[in-house]
Amino acid sequence: MQGNGFKLFAVGALLVISLWQLFPTIQNSLNNRDLASMDPAEREAYEAENADDLQATSEEALKLGLDLQGGMHVTLEVGTGALLRELAGNRTDDTFDAALTAASEQAVTSDENFVTLFANAVEAERPGTRLARYFRNADADITARSENDAVVAYLQEEVEEALVRAEEIIRQRIDRFGVTEPLIQRQGTSRIVVELPGVDDEERVRELLKGTARLTFHLTPPTAEVQQAAANLFAYYEDGGEDAEADPTATADADTTATQVASADSTADSDADSADVLDLGDITAGADPSEEAGGNPLAAVLQRIQVDPSSNSPIVGQVAESDTAEVSRLLAAPGAARLIPPGVEFLFTAGPDAGVTADGDGVHYLVAVNQRVELQGEVITDAGPDFDPYTNAPQVSITMDGVGASRWSQITGANRGKPVVIVLDDLVYTFPTINERIPNGRTQITGNFSRQEVDDIVTVLKSGALPAPVSIVEERTVGPSLGEASIKAGTRALLVGLVLVCVFMAIYYRGAGLVANVALLLNVLFIFGVLASFGATLTLPGMAGILLTIGMAVDANVLIFERIREEMESGKTLKAAVDGGFSKALSAIADANITTFLIGVILFSFGVGPIQGFAVTLMAGILTSLFTALVVTRLIIDYLVQERGVNVAFG
C-alpha cells in the first residue's frame, strides 16, 4: 500500500471538495421544497426574514440553465443602418439610401461588418463617391476631403461605441426591472445577448429591451389641412388605390381580409344556413373581394373622425389594435404617401385610449403631428412616477434642464390653445392642449397607463435613449412548467440509467463490478462537484451528457478488467494480473479518452448555449471517469487484494 498515500489523499480531497461545493445546492433545493409547502403569507414572511441566507445559497447552488428553470434568452441586434443614417444627419441622398438597402440585404449572409458592406455598396452604386460627403464631422476630424478609409474607421468606432452604450443602457434597464442573475453580453459586432432566468412576464421585458426611449415633443399641423388630407386619402382608396393588378401583394392581402370577413360572417349567423350558401355563391361568382370589405380598404380598417377645423384637434381617426399594421401599410403606399402634407406624419397613440371593439380589441387614435422635433428627450434630467391629482390615474412626471425648460417655456407660451404631442418611440403618449406657459420645465405625461407601465416608462427614460434602434433576432423562452417537466424527465432518466448500468456491471464482473460501481457513483458525485465549483450551468443537454458519461464511464474499467482477465488466463497470479492489466490498458484508455475530450473542446469553443453545457459536462465527465477508473478502482482493488488478501472475482 506504500505510495498510495497520495492517491488516497487525492480521492479524499476531491470527495470533500465535491460535497462542499454541492452543499449549497442541496440546501437550496431543501429551501425551495420548504417554501413551496408554505402558504403564501407564511412564505412571504419567511422569505423576508431570511432573504440574505436564501439568496446566498441560491447564488452558490449549481446553476440551472434556462431550459430547466424557465426564463428568457434574447439576442438583440443594434440597427447599424439606422445609426449610419443618424450619423449622416440630413445629408443623405439616393445613393446613400440604395447603398444602405444593399448593405442590409448582404448583411444577412455576409461575414463582413456592416460598415464595410455599406462602404462597398456606396462604391458600387456610384464609384469614386467620398463617404465624407455624408459623414462630415468637425468633432471627429472628418472633413469633406477625408479619405474613405478614415471615414470607415470613424464609423466603425461609432458603431462599436453605440454597441457598448446600448449594452450599458440595457443593463441599467434590466437592473431596474429586478431580475436575479441576469446575463448581458455583447456578441460580435452588432449583437447583445440577454439571459433572464425565471422571467415569465415576457412581453414587458420585450418592450423594455426594444424601446429606444427616444422622447420627442411636437406641435401639430393645422386641423383643416389634416382633415383635407384625410378626405383625400379616403377618396384615393375609394377609387381603388394602387392599381390592383400592378401590385400582387395588395391583392393577396385584400383576399385574406375578404376571407376573414366572410368567415366571421358565417360564424355570426350559423343558424341561417341559407345565408352562408348565399355568401359562398357571391364569392365564387367572382365578385371583387375588396367590395366584400365595403369597397374601400382604408375605410375597412380606419374609422375616420371628422372634427371641426377650428378645434385644433390632431385626431384623424381610430383604429383597432390588430389593424394598426394594415393602416400603416396603406398610408405608406407611394400613392397615398403623396397625399399626406410634407412635414406631417400620422402616428398611433400608445395606449388603447379610444375604447374597445366588440371582440375586446383595443382601439387607438391616429394622430397628425409635425415631423419637426421641437424638443428632445436629451433635456430630461429626471423622471418619476406620479398620480394625476384629479383622477388619481398613474402618470409620468419629467423634469428638464435649464436649456430645455426655457425652450419649453417658449413653445408653450407661443402655442396656447393648441395641442402639444409627446411621442416616445414613435408612439403618441399624450397630446394635451396647452393652457398656459410652462415656465419651470416640469411636465406630466399622461395616458391610459397602468402603474406598471408608468414604472417601465420611467425606467427607459432614466436609463437614457438607445443610440440606435434594436431588434430581437433570436428569442428563446421556456415557461416554468416546461422547465419543470424537463428537470423531472432528465433526473428520472439519469437515475434509471445509473441503476441499470450498475446492475449490469455487478452481474457481469461480480466482485470487480461492485468496485467499478463504487467508482461510478463517486464519478457522478465528482461530475456535479466539478460543475458546481466551476460555476457551470446545468442544462438539459448537459444532463444528457452526464447520462452518456455514465454509460461510457465504465469503459476504462471494462478495458482494465478485460486485460486483467487476459493476464490471469496466461497464468499470472492475481496480484501480477492486476498490475499488468492496469499498465497495459493505459495506452488504449488514454487514446480513447483524449479523442473524445478533443471533441468536447471543439464543441465548447464553437458551440453556443446548451451545446456548451453539453460539452462542459462531457469534458468534466471524461476527466472524473478517468480519475475514478484509474485511481479509485485501483486503490480499492489493491487494498482488497494486497491488504486483505481477498480473491476479487473478475467475472
Add this chain to the structure above:
Amino acid sequence: MRIFENTHFDFLSSFRSSYIISGILLLVAVVSLIYPGLEAGIDFKGGTEFIVGTDTAIPSTQAASALGDATGEIYEVKEFGNPETLIVRTAAGGDADALRTSVVNTLSSAFAGSNPEIEGTYSVGPRIASDLKEKAIVLVLGALFVILLYIFVRFDWRYAVAAVLTLAHDVIIVLGLFALFHNLTPFSLQIDQVIIAALLTIVGYSINDTVVVFDRIREYALLFKTEPYAETANRAINTTLSRTVLTSGTTLLAVLILFLIGGEVLKGFSLALLVGIGVGTYSSIFVASPIVVALREKYAPARRVVTASA
C-alpha cells in the same frame, strides 16, 4: 459471466459482406439525403417554434389548418409528448411577439375550451440562422480534422485515413436516417444545433471505440511481426470484442433510457445517439479495421518491407 470469451470469429472473411452492408447503408443514406433530404430546424433556417399547452386535446392537423386560415402563413403542428401539448412551427423568425398573440387567439377561438397557453418559444432570425449553419459546418469539419491529426501523430497516416473514413461513414448514415424518417416519426427529426452536438458525440464515441481496436492491432503488429497483417487485425478485434460489446452495451443502455424517458425535448438527440453508437460500434470492427488492413497491404511501411526482405 462472460460473453465472447476466446472468440475466433473470422472477421477477415466477413469483411466482404460488411462492405456490402455498408455500401447499401451508404447508398440509402446518400439517396435519402438528396431526396427527401434533411429538414433544417429553425436554428439553421430561421423561424419560430412555440410549445403550446392546452386544456383539451387539439388534433394537430386541425390546429395547423386553423392557424393557416387565420394568418395565410404555413404552420406545422405536431404533438409534443402528449395530446395536450402541441409544438407549432412557422417560417417567420426573429420577433415572435405578434405571432404569439395570433397563435393563442386563433387556437382559443377555433377550439372552444382549449385555453391554450404558450409554454415555450424559440425564434431565430435569418441572419442568426445563417451564422449558426456556418458554425455547425465548421464544427463538424474541425472535429474530423483534429481527429485526423491526433491519430496521425499517435499512430500513422493509414490509421488516420481509416479513422476519418469510418467517421464520415457513421455521420452520413445517421444523417441519412434523419433524412429518410423525418416525415414519419411522431417527434421532431429536424437538424438543429443539438443534433450537431449529437453527431459530434457520435464521432467522439466512434473514434473512442475505433482507437481501442487500433491500439490492439498496433500492439499485436509488434508481437506477431511475421503474421499477415489481416490475421493480426483479426486477432486484435477478437480480443477486444468483449470490451467493445460491453461498453457499447452500457452506453446504449444509458442512451436508450434517455430516449424512452428523457423527455420530449431530447427525443431527436437521443435517437441520433442511439443509432450513432450502434453504427459506430459496427464500423470500428467492420469498417475501420479492413480499411487499415487494405491500406497497409497497399502501402506497407518501409520498416516492414525491410523485415520481409531480411
